[in-house]
Amino acid sequence: MALTAMERIRAAEEAVEQLRTELDRAGVVLPSLRIDPLTCGGHVLFPLVDLGRCNMDMALRLVAVLAGTYSGEGAPPVGDTPSSAPAERS
Template identity: 80%
Template sequence: MALTAVERVRATEEAVEQLREELARAGVVLPSLRIDPLTCAGHVLFPLVDLGRCNLDMALRLVAVLSGAYGPDGARVGEGAPSRLSN
């Protein structure tokens, strides 16, 4: 059974909230993280998630999280190891 438009938006809202929580656990805050309002009103299968804008520090933290420099608890992996982000 296909989801209704309301169910698709609700599912996307839940995904955004889960993403926000997991990023926060890793020390990353994307202040403009949200559902893209234009795709909510459109005829797409699911609304898009707008990751928004962030400053340089948050961008580098996100790179570190995605590259495995931080564990799921937000602590640095391999304490004392040289960081690719330093300099």
């Protein structure tokens, strides 16, 4: 049985809330996190989740969380992200 439009939206809302809860637990707040309204009425299986916009500090904090280097004291300073380390030369 296919999901109704309301069931798809409810499932997407639950996913957004779970994501918001886990991001908050990791110290990351994406203020624009929401369901993409343009995909709610479409024929996609599930609406898309719009991660939205955030400031640079929050983006770097998310990088640190994903890289496993977040300490809870904030993001690494600009230019000190895991991907900015100089590559080793052989």
